[in-house]
Amino acid sequence: MTGTRETKAPKRHATPKADKPARPITIHDVARHAGVGSMTVSRVIRGAANVSPAMREKVEAAVSVLNYQVNVAARATRSQSTAARIGILYSNPSASYLSEIMVGGLEQSSKMAGHLLLERCEGLAGQQAAVERLLASGVDGVILPPPLCDSRPTINRLLAEGVTVLALATARPMDDVSCVRIDDYAGALAMTRRLVALGHRDIAFIKGDPLHTPTEVRFEGFLAGMAEAGIAIRDDWVAEGLFTYRSGLAAAETLLDGAARPTAIFASNDDMAAAALAVAHGRQIAVPRDLTVCGFDDTAVATTVWPELTTIHQPIAAMGRTAVALIAEEIRARKAGDAPAPNHHLMKFTLIERGSSGPVPER
Amino acid sequence: MTGTRETKAPKRHATPKADKPARPITIHDVARHAGVGSMTVSRVIRGAANVSPAMREKVEAAVSVLNYQVNVAARATRSQSTAARIGILYSNPSASYLSEIMVGGLEQSSKMAGHLLLERCEGLAGQQAAVERLLASGVDGVILPPPLCDSRPTINRLLAEGVTVLALATARPMDDVSCVRIDDYAGALAMTRRLVALGHRDIAFIKGDPLHTPTEVRFEGFLAGMAEAGIAIRDDWVAEGLFTYRSGLAAAETLLDGAARPTAIFASNDDMAAAALAVAHGRQIAVPRDLTVCGFDDTAVATTVWPELTTIHQPIAAMGRTAVALIAEEIRARKAGDAPAPNHHLMKFTLIERGSSGPVPER
DNA sequence: CTGAAAGCGCTTACAG
DNA sequence: CTGAAAGCGCTTACAG
Structure with a gap:
């Protein structure tokens, strides 16, 4: 929830306009105002090609003066074929x-x-x-x-x-x-490269639900990034997950309780990264001082948890x-x-x- | 993400129908099929009152046989006044x-x-x-x-x-x-009563953003529930929050690190309850064995965290x-x-x- | 209770 | 390049 701070005093609002404009502006109003036929207006608002610049200009002026808005419903009836x-x-x-x-x-x-x-x-x-x-x-x-x-x-x-x-x-x-x-592959590769650039070599990965296509692709991106940096993959630092918070909890526990502890965990989505954060918290492992955690997707949870997640943003x-x-x-x-x-x-x-x-x- | 498990073999689909039905079913098709006027069909599909049962039945039959669907766009044009x-x-x-x-x-x-x-x-x-x-x-x-x-x-x-x-x-x-x-008040009251019924008396509360209206109302519901049970409110067990995860983190730390520790935390939204869960986790406090945590709203996070949150569901x-x-x-x-x-x-x-x-x- | 007529605002042919 | 006519599928008056 966004905090919207505002004056509390409910100052009485101006006398409400009793009547809104009875009839919305139509194509014909615009045509009349511009002194052209309605067909020309129709062409202009659709962005059709065959209109002379002069006409187009007149229509556009009228549209903006009148604050004309197409009636989408009406348009839909007729061009219903399209x-x-x-x-x-x-x-x-x-x-x-x-x-x-x-x-x-x-x-x-x-x-x-x-x-x-x-x-x-x-x-x-x-x-x-x-x-x-x-x-x-x-x-x-x-x-x-x-x-x-x-x-x-x-x-x-x-x-x-x-x-x-x-x-x-x-x-x-x-x-x-x-x-x-x-490009899920490139995303995972970019994140891996960034981790490497930060000096990490002991990087663990949490995979997603094997039934979802991004799972394998993101893992491949990670592998490519590691290979590129000449870092060997440790089997015990690749954990299976299901893209759920709960699966991330289990995966992170395995990773953080193992004989050797990674310095970074790359979870293949944000929910699992959030879970890794919680587990680290439980183990008194400070993030990011002692452990880097990052996710993928940039969903709401990424900015809900604390610290907020480094992640790959999908638009x-x-x-x-x-x-x-x-x-x-x-x-x-x-x-x-x-x-x-x-x-x-x-x-x-x-x-x-x-x-x-x-x-x-x-x- | 929901796991949808399905056959992997991409069995070739049937020859695509090259042509979809050229013309959608209209009110007139239904009228013809039912042997009535189109106005009657219009009345039936709108659920208008003045139609004889016999007519209505005929029309409804035709509608279902023909799988008729109103053209909302067309409807909108005419009843655009409404x-x-x-x-x-x-x-x-x-x-x-x-x-x-x-x-x-x-x-x-x-x-x-x-x-x-x-x-x-x-x-x-x-x-x-x-x-x-x-x-x-x-x-x-x-x-x-x-x-x-x-x-x-x-x-x-x-x-x-x-x-x-x-x-x-x-x-x-x-x-x-x-x-x-x-009814935010009744919701908070119900939750408080439930906690009391579970045997809790040492109940802490985390308030929300003071600029949001539910904040005070939910707190009042909590107070009423406590008063009803004859439990005094301890100031140090009422923490200020902002409805954010981060604010919940701070609030829960205060509550759990105090001289006396409550047996239940009622956070006035789910994000803060999730944070309380994480803090409890960090303190090795088992939920719900050693501490009960509940939230309010039943947003996505309520079922994302583990254990899942007891909360008030808003429809x-x-x-x-x-x-x-x-x-x-x-x-x-x-x-x-x-x-x-x-x-x-x-x-x-x-x-x-x-x-x-x-x-x-x-x- | 029922239906034939007119019209919603726009666009698709059709003529200039 | 421009516009008068017809029509999209439905509903709102208007007559029976």
């Missing part, structure tokens, strides 16, 4: 990344007069039922956030019905499906926006009769250094 | 409750053919700018999640422009603004749904020329017992 009905099928509504995906996606889809449908599913059976509901409501495309982004059965069912699919934040792009993602909201834009374009192309190739869109990640990492402790 | 443009003004996109509010709100608004606008703001200046953006885009109503739900300046600005406002999850309803909330998604439904109704009434009184809607909370609480330790 407007997309896009579903987001999610399984974990409390996952902190979901709100950001939705914020981004919704922003984009309302800009584009698209229609966003949210469908939730629980478990495997629920997944099938949710897909059928989505299908029944006539979606043109479905965005799959993790972990559904890697569910081949779901994807196949959707594709079989001619629905466009986009896998969001998968680590392994598929040939027949578009995706928006970061989740932007990924949501991009996903909606891409899938809408693909749907449009498909409706126009094209057979667009799946688009694999890579976004930039950022290594964010916060309080949980520091130079290797002196011996 | 359809609402509702904004959600939020300040903390990574807050885990936000995704649930949005999921709920979006579900509801797409059912109602409403239009949901998301507007984000940062800081106080950003808050004003965001309100102006919302105003410029012609919103009819704005939903304010915490902590903006208690921002009088924002509310006043909105009201002054004739915009309907709904405060979501505020602890102090305002006379001139609708709200959807739980956030349902609150989002309800908020949209209520504000839409209020907007409709206002547009119809009424002056509806603000609606104060109270939702039920639930006390959820998980692993972090248990009976008082034997002496």
